[in-house]
Amino acid sequence: MSKLGLQKIERVRSQKVIDTLFGKTSKAFMAYGFRFSWVWLEPNAAHCSVLFISSKKKLKTAVERNRRKRLLRELYRLNKTPLLEYLKAENRYIALSLNYTGADELSMKLHQANFIKALNKLNLELQKNNTVSIYPAH
Numbered sequence: 173m174s175k176l177g178l179q180k181i182e183r184v185r186s187q188k189v190i191d192t193l194f195g196k197t198s199k200a201f202m203a204y205g206f207r208f209s210w211v212w213l214e215p216n217a218a219h220c221s222v223l224f225i226s227s228k229k230k231l232k233t234a235v236e237r238n239r240r241k242r243l244l245r246e247l248y249r250l251n252k253t254p255l256l257e258y259l260k261a262e263n264r265y266i267a268l269s270l271n272y273t274g275a276d277e278l279s280m281k282l283h284q285a286n287f288i289k290a291l292n293k294l295n296l297e298l299q300k301n302n303t304v305s306i307y308p309a310h
Contacts, residue, residue, distance in 0.1 A: 178249045184223040189213070189267045193223060199301055203293045204286035205274030210266045210298070219259035222248060225271040243278045244270055247287045258295050262302065268294075 184190060192198060192211050200209035213221070224244045226237035248270060259266065272278050 175253070176249055178222075178245060179218075181217045182221060184221045184267050184269070189221070190223060193267055193269045199297070201293070201297055202273065203290040205272060205283070206287060206290045207271040207273050208268060208290065208294050208297075210268045210294075213265040213267050215263075215265055219256055219265050220252070221265075221267045223267070223269040224248075225269055227271070227273075240272060240278050243280060244272055246280065247284065251284070251288050251291055255291055255295060258298065264298075264302070266298070 184193070189211070193209055198209045198211045200207065202208075224241045226240045226244075228237065231237045231240060272283075274283075276282075
């Protein structure tokens with residue numbers, strides 16, 4: 173599979189990990205209209221497992237929520253390389269949830285630069301919190 177693909181093992185599927193992502197032990201920050209929250213994981217197949225979120229409160233119809241999640245997946249897929257390189261170099265594993273919280277419509281052309289900046293900020297946050305070792309069970 174290509175380096176830019178998004179494989180099944182790169183997605184969060186475990187209910188325990190999802191509960192941990194929304195628990196008190198997770199770290200989170202907002203940047204440029206994107207909200208990232210993550211927890212450190214025990215070693216598994218993927219260095220970064222991702223969960224894409226779209227709020228029912230802001231987007232009432234399933235069509236709008238699915239479109240936003242599709243665009244988030246595409247933004248992540250195209251720009252994930254620096255994050256994965258850092259995690260592989262440090263031999264760390266995370267579960268990451270990604271949500272777009274901006275008021276305007278999510279657009280690839282308009283938001284790609286902001287998403288790259290937000291991912292760079294995530295790299296810095298991971299470097300600061302690299303000593304924290306919380307490993308939820310799968």
